[in-house]
Structures are given as C-alpha cells and as structure tokens.
Amino acid sequence: MTDQKQDHVLIFDTTLRDGEQSPGASMTHDEKVEIATLLDEMGVDIIEAGFPIASPGDFEAVSDIAKVVKEAQVCGLSRAATGDIDRAWEAVRHAKRPRIHTFIGTSPSHRGITGLDMDGMAERIHDMVTHARNLCDNVQWSSMDATRTEPEFLKRTIDIAIKAGATTINIPDTVGYTAPRESAEIIRMLIEEVPGADEVIFATHCHNDLGMATANSLAAVEAGARQIECTINGLGERAGNTALEEVVMAMKVRNDIMPYATRIDTQKIMHISRMVASVSGFPVQYNKAIVGKNAFAHESGIHQDGMLKDASTFEIMRPEDVGLTETSLVMGKHSGRAALRSKLENLGYTLADNQLKDVFVRFKELADRKKEVYDEDLIALMSDQTTSAGHDKVRLMEMEVRCGTTGPQTCTMVLTVDGEARRAETTGDGPVDATFNALKELVPHEARLALYQVQAVTEGTDAQATVSVRLEEDGKIVAGQSSDTDTVVASAKAYINALNKLFVRREKSAPEELAS
Numbered sequence: 001m002t003d004q005k006q007d008h009v010l011i012f013d014t015t016l017r018d019g020e021q022s023p024g025a026s027m028t029h030d031e032k033v034e035i036a037t038l039l040d041e042m043g044v045d046i047i048e049a050g051f052p053i054a055s056p057g058d059f060e061a062v063s064d065i066a067k068v069v070k071e072a073q074v075c076g077l078s079r080a081a082t083g084d085i086d087r088a089w090e091a092v093r094h095a096k097r098p099r100i101h102t103f104i105g106t107s108p109s110h111r112g113i114t115g116l117d118m119d120g121m122a123e124r125i126h127d128m129v130t131h132a133r134n135l136c137d138n139v140q141w142s143s144m145d146a147t148r149t150e151p152e153f154l155k156r157t158i159d160i161a162i163k164a165g166a167t168t169i170n171i172p173d174t175v176g177y178t179a180p181r182e183s184a185e186i187i188r189m190l191i192e193e194v195p196g197a198d199e200v201i202f203a204t205h206c207h208n209d210l211g212m213a214t215a216n217s218l219a220a221v222e223a224g225a226r227q228i229e230c231t232i233n234g235l236g237e238r239a240g241n242t243a244l245e246e247v248v249m250a251m252k253v254r255n256d257i258m259p260y261a262t263r264i265d266t267q268k269i270m271h272i273s274r275m276v277a278s279v280s281g282f283p284v285q286y287n288k289a290i291v292g293k294n295a296f297a298h299e300s301g302i303h304q305d306g307m308l309k310d311a312s313t314f315e316i317m318r319p320e321d322v323g324l325t326e327t328s329l330v331m332g333k334h335s336g337r338a339a340l341r342s343k344l345e346n347l348g349y350t351l352a353d354n355q356l357k358d359v360f361v362r363f364k365e366l367a368d369r370k371k372e373v374y375d376e377d378l379i380a381l382m383s384d385q386t387t388s389a390g391h392d393k394v395r396l397m398e399m400e401v402r403c404g405t406t407g408p409q410t411c412t413m414v415l416t417v418d419g420e421a422r423r424a425e426t427t428g429d430g431p432v433d434a435t436f437n438a439l440k441e442l443v444p445h446e447a448r449l450a451l452y453q454v455q456a457v458t459e460g461t462d463a464q465a466t467v468s469v470r471l472e473e474d475g476k477i478v479a480g481q482s483s484d485t486d487t488v489v490a491s492a493k494a495y496i497n498a499l500n501k502l503f504v505r506r507e508k509s510a511p512e513e514l515a516s
C-alpha cells in the first residue's frame with residue numbers, strides 16, 4: 001500500500017518492447033501475452049507491449065495484450081510519423097487504459113538519422129504529439145538521446161511536446177552515456193525551466209552501457225522524475241535497460257533515504273524473472289543483483305555461520321521479499337562446521353561433535369574435488385560414513401588406474417587387510433575390471449559379483465558417482481555402496497565395502513572360517 005507521505009513512482013515496463021530489441025531475444029505471441037499478464041498482476045503501472053508498426057506479429061501481440069491486461073496502462077511505441085502513431089493507436093485502443101508513445105532522436109547525431117534540422121524537428125514534434133493527442137488522451141513523448149541533446153534544444157522539444165498535449169515526458173539516456181549527477185541535473189533543469197513541467201510526469205529511461213542505469217534512474221527520481229522505464233532482468237538493447245527488480249528493491253530496501261513507493265508486489269519478482277529468462281533465452285548472470293542465482297546464496301563458512309546466527313548479518317533483504325522461499329547455504333570448500341551441521345540436520349542426520357569432526361574432514365576432501373557439494377552428495381557422504389564402520393578388515397590405501405584406447409587397462413592398488421599392507425598390479429578389460437581383478441588378487445575370495453551399478457548423484461562432469469556392488473556367496477548376498485567423484489575409485493570402495501560385510505557375516509555364522 002502506498003504510504004501517503006511517500007511520493008509514488010510509476011513503473012513502466014518495456015521488457016516486451018525495448019527488452020525484445022536485444023539481439024536474439026524475440027518472444028512468441030503467447031509468451032508476450034503471458035508475460036504481460038504477469039506484469040499486470042505484479043503491479044506494473046504501464047506495460048509497453050511493443051512497436052505495432054514493426055510487423056503484423058508485433059501489432060497482434062500489442063493488440064491482444066491490450067485486450068487482456070486488467071489494471072496496467074498498455075502502451076505502443078511509434079516513430080514521430082502519422083502512420084506509426086495510427087497503427088499504435090489501432091493496437092492499444094482496446095485497452096482499459098491505452099497510451100501512445102512517440103519519439104524522435106533530438107541530439108546532433110540523432111538529428112542526422114531523420115535529416116531534420118532543429119526547426120524541422122520542432123515542427124514534427126508539434127504535429128505528431130498533436131496528432132497522437134487527437135487519438136488518445138494519454139500520450140508519452142520521448143526526446144530520444146536526450147542526455148546528448150543540447151540543453152537549450154532539449155528544453156525547446158519538451159516545451160513543444162507539453163504544449164501539444166503530451167502527458168508524460170520521457171528523457172531517455174538512449175546510449176547509457178550519462179552519470180547519476182548529470183541524470184539528476186537534466187531532470188531538475190527541465191522541471192524548473194520548462195513551462196508547464198509541473199503538469200506532466202517526467203520519466204527516466206536509462207541504458208546500462210556503463211553499468212549505471214539503476215543509479216541514473218534513481219538519481220532522476222530524486223530530482224523529480226516520477227516514472228522509471230525498465231525491464232525484467234535488465235533485458236534490452238546492447239548492455240540492456242534499467243532492471244525493474246533493482247530500482248524497485250532499491251527504493252524498498254533504502255526507503256529511509258529514497259522515500260518513494262511503487263505498486264509492485266515484489267514477491268512476484270523471482271517468478272517473472274525466471275519466466276523472462278526462459279522465454280527470451282537470456283540466462284540471468286549468477287551474481288546479478290536481486291535475481292541472480294547467488295543473490296541469496298552463501299558459501300563461505302564465516303558468512304554461513306553469521307547467517308545461521310542472524311540473517312541480517314549478510315543479507316539486506318529477505319529472500320521471501322522477492323519470492324524465494326529461503327536463503328541458500330551453498331556447501332563448498334569455503335564452508336565451515338556450523339553450516340555442515342545445519343545442512344545435515346535439515347537432511348535428518350543428528351551428529352555428535354566427534355562424528356561431525358570426521359564427516360567434516362571427508363566433506364572438505366570432497367569439496368576440494370567438487371565445485372559445489374549438493375544435498376545428494378552429503379547423503380552419499382553420510383551413507384559412506386555409516387557403511388564403513390571404522391574397524392573394517394580391508395581398507396583402501398591408494399590406487400592408480402590407466403585407461404584409454406589401447407588396452408589392456410591396468411590397476412595398481414595398495415590396501416591393508418587387518419592392518420597389513422598388500423600391493424598388486426593387474427590388468428583387465430576396462431578400468432573397473434582391472435580394479436576388481438586387483439581386489440581378487442589382494443583379497444582372495446570365491447564370492448560372485450552379482451551386481452555392479454553406477455549412478456550419478458548430481459549433474460555435471462564433477463558429479464559424484466554412487467556405485468552399488470552385490471557379492472553372492474553360498475546363495476547369500478551382501479551389498480556394498482560408495483560414492484566418489486572418481487567412478488573407478490567409487491567402484492573399488494563399493495566392492496571393498498561389500499567384502500567387509502561378507503567377512504562380518506562369515507564371522508557371525510562360522511567364526512572358525514574367518515577369511516584369510
């Protein structure tokens with residue numbers, strides 16, 4: 001709810017227009033309608049749905065969006081040309097609250113695009129805004145490349161647009177050239193010096209070429225702009241537009257120094273961000289503010305310990321505020337005991353201090369070999385911990401396997417049987433066969449291999465493999481299991497695990513027949 005004491009800032013989302021202009025980010029008609037619906041539900045004030053003159057498909061999309069959107073204004077972009085404006089109006093006229101947006105490049109280099117001099121451009125602005133205003137009472141004017149336009153001429157263009165009936169004046173930083181102080185100064189100058197400026201809403205439309213889009217937009221708001229033009233995930237031409245999630249969350253989190261309100265239901269941010277990433281094919285960078293995979297993830301032990309004690313130590317927003325269920329404590333080589341204990345407890349393992357110490361050593365060994373240790377890896381680690389009892393008869397010391405296109409594959413293995421070291425060098429039809437041959441040589445036994453199964457615990461080339469082995473002796477089966485990032489090592493450990501169980505069983509059933 002808008003606080004009465006706060007200024008309201010309108011959120012103008014242009015994901016479907018400027019966002020779609022990102023090379024390769026084209027979206028289908030249905031995807032656009034779905035995104036527009038989500039933007040509307042999220043509380044966006046104005047949805048720029050497309051550029052109707054651009055193609056019949058764009059026209060259809062804007063027109064259908066205009067029909068389905070319930071609350072937001074629906075806007076279509078048009079050049080400063082009657083044909084464009086008419087087409088935009090045709091598309092948006094069905095909306096509950098339609099808006100025509102028209103623009104022309106006013107800077108010296110952009111005047112070169114249309115070949116109009118200052119007077120010719122002034123006349124065009126007057127004629128086109130008047131034309132748009134005759135169709136629709138909600139007209140937005142943009143002096144494209146405003147931040148590189150001569151201030152006197154910029155004031156003149158805005159003056160003409162206001163007099164011709166524009167209701168919103170947009171000051172685009174088309175090429176992401178401005179900086180926060182200048183962004184504010186331009187808005188302040190226009191509001192103070194252009195007659196009728198207090199009758200219209202000033203908008204800021206920033207691009208991120210120098211990584212300052214969010215800062216420039218917020219500076220413009222502090223100077224009096226009351227509409228921010230932005231896109232989900234910062235999608236847009238070149239380095240993108242101002243990211244909606246960044247400006248909205250900045251004003252929410254730092255409301256003490258930026259006391260502006262929006263209508264955005266921030267809990268819907270994450271869902272729509274994922275949706276836009278998926279349909280545009282533009283994945284969100286991991287460390288992207290607010291919506292990046294790591295924005296609420298912590299891997300370092302000191303941070304994790306702090307987070308477990310009090311989330312405010314390392315998080316300035318609650319994950320729920322952007323639609324995440326929880327902070328993610330990512331387990332990796334920088335994690336400490338506090339996080340490991342907490343993770344294991346969540347997975348159902350309660351450990352005494354000495355057990356935690358043992359698991360922690362093995363966890364660090366694994367984390368050194370793996371980028372990220374997933375829950376499944378921890379479960380595999382715990383299962384290894386419980387299957388190897390600590391007083392195993394056979395223990396693997398080291399092994400080395402050679403494999404490749406020219407066989408036979410070889411295995412050199414050192415293990416201990418009742419503490420006595422044994423070493424073997426064997427060959428086999430493949431690395432696993434060579435490994436199992438080494439085990440048969442070092443620990444002679446008659447048990448038959450009844451099952452050998454490999455399963456990746458998680459995804460990725462550094463995933464752990466969980467190997468299951470079953471040995472059959474006298475019609476009875478013992479099962480061994482182990483996990484490791486090295487599949488052949490996991491195989492050896494699983495086999496040894498089964499052998500140890502076999503010896504325990506023999507011991508229980510016929511103590512006099514102890515294995516050699």
Ligand SMILES: CC(=O)SCCNC(=O)CCNC(=O)[C@H](O)C(C)(C)COP(=O)(O)OP(=O)(O)OC[C@H]1O[C@@H](n2cnc3c(N)ncnc32)[C@H](O)[C@@H]1OP(=O)(O)O
Nearest residue numbers: 018021051053054055079080081103104105113114144174
């Ligand atoms: C900063 C921005 O985001 S601006 C929006 C950019 N978005 C797009 O361009 C996407 C949609 N664009 C299109 O589909 C096409 O460019 C169309 C349909 C609009 C025009 O296509 P074409 O008629 O083939 O023209 P083309 O794209 O080659 O050139 C643009 C023409 O528009 C003119 N023009 C450019 N901007 C404006 C403007 N704001 N007002 C009036 N005329 C303009 C140019 O002078 C040029 O005219 P010319 O051919 O007489 O020299």
Ligand SMILES: CC(C)C(=O)C(=O)O
Nearest residue numbers: 103142144145172174
């Ligand atoms: C059409 C205008 C508003 C634009 O996208 C820009 O100048 O960046």
Ligand SMILES: [Mg+2]
Nearest residue numbers: 018174205237
């Ligand atoms: Mg733009």
